[in-house]
Amino acid sequence: MQKLLSKQFYVSLFGVLMLCLVQVVLFAQDSASTSTSSSTTSTTTTAPSDATIQPWMWVVGGAILLIVIIALLRSGGSSTTSSEKVTVTKEVE
Secondary structure: OHHHHHHHHHHHHHHHHHHHHHHHHHHHHHHHHOOOOOOOOOOOOOOOOHHHHOHHHHHHHHHHHHHHHHHHHHHHHHOOOOOOOOOOOOOOO
């Protein structure tokens, strides 16, 4: 019993340490991107194109995406079914 508890403890400890390591890596990436620098940047803004303004394009794109997802889900289910017919005959004397 004691050996089982110690194994669970070490597995849990390893999991927590791995999650902490991931958080440290992610925090390091975040702090590198927000560091101060003395370089100057200039940005230019342009008017949005007609494709981003038209809402019907978003509706058509969403409908096409929905149709593709439904087609993929339906074709995935039908490939696993098989329609073989087996006939068994018995003769009783």
